[in-house]
Amino acid sequence: MKDTLNEVGNLVLVKNKSKLNYLILVLAFFIGVGSIYYTNLIVNQLKKREQNQIELFAKTLETLANDNTGFNDNVMLLFEEIVVANETIPVIVAYKNGEPKIHKNLKVPAALNGDEIDLFLKEEIENMRSQYPPIVIANKNQKGEVFNYEYIFYKNSSLLTQLQFYPYVQLTVIAIFFFLSYLAFSFSRTAEQNRVWVGLAKETAHQLGTPLSSLMAWVEYLKADPEYENKDITRELDKDIKKLELITSRFSSIGSVPVLKEENIVEVIRTSINYLQTRISSKVKINLHHEQPELLAKVNKPLFDWVIENICKNAVDAMSGVGIIDINMSRSGEGKIIIDIADTGKGIPKSLVAQIFQPGFTTKKRGWGLGLTLVKRIIENYHQGKIFIKSSEAQAGTTFRIVLNG
Ligand SMILES: Nc1ncnc2c1ncn2[C@@H]1O[C@H](COP(=O)(O)OP(=O)(O)OP(=O)(O)O)[C@@H](O)[C@H]1O
Ligand SMILES: [Mg+2]
Structure with missing residues (x-):
């Protein structure tokens, strides 16, 4: 309720x-x-x-x-x-x-x-x-x-001439004033949002850090014990710790100026998908398409993984767990790297297209409406790239396009 x-x-x-x-x-x-x-x-x-x-x-x-x-x-x-x-x-x-x-x-x-x-x-x-x-x-x-x-x-008379132009001058001055105020307001709002994002992310990474290192020490302790060394519990704990480390590294990357490294996008996405495929419904098939084996772009891997994960999870939700996700990677004429992620889900109504990247916008019972906000932020602010909906059709599917600087 x-x-x-x-x-x-x-x-x-x-x-x-x-x-x-x-x-x-x-x-x-x-x-x-x-x-x-x-x-x-x-x-x-x-x-x-x-x-x-x-x-x-x-x-x-x-x-x-x-x-x-x-x-x-x-x-x-x-x-x-x-x-x-x-x-x-x-x-x-x-x-x-x-x-x-x-x-x-x-x-x-x-x-x-x-x-x-x-x-x-x-x-x-x-x-x-x-x-x-x-x-x-x-x-x-x-x-x-x-x-x-x-x-x-x-x-x-000059009074009459002035009076004729007066409303235009007045309206122009008012329009300029409102435009400048809007710029100042949106600038300060963006600055405030940035502070909230960075502050929260840093704090989360920091808070996770202490129990995580303690957990790592405990696992090492268990591994040293011959009774637990090769048991499931140790392996599972190890996996969970790896996942926690990944989450921490994502939050700490969001909370600082992320380091971008030249990576082969094909491999980055393949690894990300292999990891995801085991965690989503087996009735969803993810296909990768690319002509060249190597497409280089500067990315921050933990953050870029987060983007792919968020978009694919949304796609799985839109298809109610059954369907196909096609990921097409290519290089444009201007040397940009283009990544199209297409699903066969329910599509996004035209009236909502402008809103899906806004924080808090969700149509899901258990959604926060933050996934795509984060995705947009990572692509545009941290990678100077672009993300938008390339196409969407009701009951047929949606294609998201990411453009990265190659
Ligand atoms: N591939 C898609 N197909 C159809 N609708 C989509 C798709 N991706 C996003 N949406 C719509 O955009 C909304 C916002 O997505 P977003 O990822 O920001 O939030 P969310 O998935 O609802 O919640 P969460 O914060 O848990 O990600 C979704 O609620 C959904 O209505
Ligand atoms: Mg989401």
Whole structure:
């Protein structure tokens, strides 16, 4: 019962985690779209207001130009309140022939001389024309006949331009911030995980060391006694001590920087399989395939054995103790050593493929969900290699691929 609960608990935990990630992504998307949409609303309102303002500006200029009453107070007031008061929208009033007449709210570089200013304003006119068509104002004579035209060019105020880009700048800054925080967080989490792995492994190796050397001494003592020398008990004890030594050496290798030695992978795997074959169901057949008799790669033998053992044990479980494991070893074009381990088991559903290497993920009653985490750690962190599921099909089997640097 407890095991089933444990299993369900683990699955729920992993599922909830991916649901949470999904929720955060959706939320981030809506915040992003929402903030762009809202700023766009404001930008459009402001645009409308600026449009009105510039039209008023144009009308005023037109009225002033055609004013025959002389500069009375009303005219001055209009001029002050509308023309002078526009301190935000950049405008250029140009003659019919395109020559600029006056300009306002433009940042003309101080270093320019007369001709250069003219050129600058003409370029600016083209730029403005691409944003908005100019407003035409008519100059009339005293009879009210139009004798000339002037053009008012204008563009968005810098406030409006800034506001248009603001949400993108803001969202980019926030995204960079979150990305950096995520990096820092995952870096510190990896560092913490490393400390836990290394610490636990070292401590286990250390704890096993004392009773193990004591046991070895006892066996030597028994061997020296003619009564026990060739008895089963001494042989069995010897075997168990060898197994304990192997476990200790695995833990001590995980707990320190492991020494990698150039080994013939074919032989390493053959020895490992010979050892395993006697310990698993006799209805599971393990076949080795390799074209070359020698495939050299740098490995730490106790750790690499552990990898093969874990993957094969999982395969045996997936086949419920009946089936075939094919191990294919080869060298790739780039000189890498490729090891494919294929079983004829129940396969891994696509939805779980991304999770099987996560610590604590198991679908077994008595599983810890640590086997593949350890395997990945050994291959990627200690051997700078790669491990992944090459293929998996329901009820047909799974193939794991290990890539080592040759
Ligand atoms: N060859 C395989 N075929 C099908 N499913 C597999 C295979 N190998 C692994 N799995 C799935 O991946 C899960 C995680 O495997 P892992 O070895 O990490 O943990 P475990 O075997 O459940 O427990 P333990 O910690 O005892 O190894 C398994 O529970 C199983 O569902
Ligand atoms: Mg396992």
